């Protein structure tokens with residue numbers, strides 16, 4: 205019998221597995237993944253951005269820890285995860301900028317390396333970008349509703365990476381170093397978690413197999429709440445997490461500009477772009493997207509919306525044509541858009557680690573460590589702030605509200 209079953213073979217399942225084993229977990233661990241390969245869902249569909257610029261201490265601490273771990277992946281696992289510390293650049297209009305300037309001492313105190321940039325410094329960091337709006341027709345200005353960019357926040361310690369490779373590094377290392385303790389079963393979809401009374405007894409697969417276990421780590425990303433629902437967990441004991449589509453577009457670079465080393469840059473309305481080999485990866489949350497499992501990418505969303513903001517700011521952005529595109533799912537915590545890392549308050553031996561709402565890659569190492577400490581030590585020791593990501597916060601209204609979201 206397995207002592208623990210991890211449902212989900214994405215980066216969160218991988219990080220949980222790795223930390224449990226490295227911290228000396230003594231039991232057997234079974235990973236159940238419904239796909240025919242590991243890390244093929246949200247993990248591989250992400251933009252791979254990792255930043256420690258946040259407004260909440262818990263997010264700053266978790267991501268700073270994680271970025272340090274990612275920077276050491278090559279030495280630790282011998283796998284190149286494409287880690288490049290090119291930074292993040294947020295750009296701001298006047299009103300938001302005042303808040304950023306006021307908040308700066310908090311980053312300094314927390315060891316988050318930030319620099320405030322003038323419009324001129326932004327323009328020299330991102331060639332071809334225009335911070336002003338005088339070059340735009342009044343009609344376009346009104347239609348896009350954009351204002352001059354008056355300042356930039358540069359996070360020197362932020363980076364990009366290949367999240368699929370990072371997840372695979374966790375699994376490959378764990379299975380080869382601890383073969384007697386780890387089993388990975390692909391093509392195995394969990395239908396439900398078997399819960400008797402207030403205790404997890406095992407899982408039932410879609411094929412009808414019942415697999416007993418001593419506990420479950422639910423790391424099934426956007427599918428987690430659905431699994432709990434199928435397991436007959438009452439609505440008020442389920443998690444407030446829904447799937448919601450986010451799209452990414454791989455586009456050509458603007459004509460005659462080399463953006464190979466620029467930071468991940470966020471401009472008007474949350475449009476962001478970062479280098480991807482000779483191309484750019486571009487994204488922007490669609491505010492009208494309704495929750496659901498649809499992942500079909502929508503070309504016109506880029507052409508008729510996202511690219512217009514790029515054209516308004518960047519010389520030659522009309523040449524940024526789509527080369528590839530996809531949609532993936534955020535596991536969106538509808539209450540405060542932050543992760544849930546906790547043992548279920550009512551169902552014993554049910555560990556929840558999901559709801560990352562678009563920042564699960566950058567939180568993964570810290571999250572995997574934190575769930576391990578809950579299981580093995582009964583408390584989060586390395587990043588105690590992470591205990592604020594508990595499940596009780598929704599009932600007690602102790603939400604962890606983050607204001608720096610993209």
Ligand SMILES: Cc1cc2nc3c(=O)[nH]c(=O)nc-3n(C[C@H](O)[C@H](O)[C@H](O)COP(=O)(O)OP(=O)(O)OC[C@H]3O[C@@H](n4cnc5c(N)ncnc54)[C@H](O)[C@@H]3O)c2cc1C
Nearest residue numbers: 212214215216238246247250251253394425532564565566
């Ligand atoms: C377009 C997009 C861009 C993003 N950009 C970023 C970014 O720049 N930075 C960042 O930090 N985060 C980003 N994210 C979010 C990030 O991808 C997720 O937070 C992260 O991948 C969560 O990892 P996970 O392991 O929980 O989920 P997943 O990678 O989805 O893994 C969950 C696994 O569970 C499996 N599973 C589901 N149901 C079952 C079942 N019943 N039985 C067995 N297995 C099951 C799935 O097949 C899947 O492999 C982005 C997400 C998207 C969609």
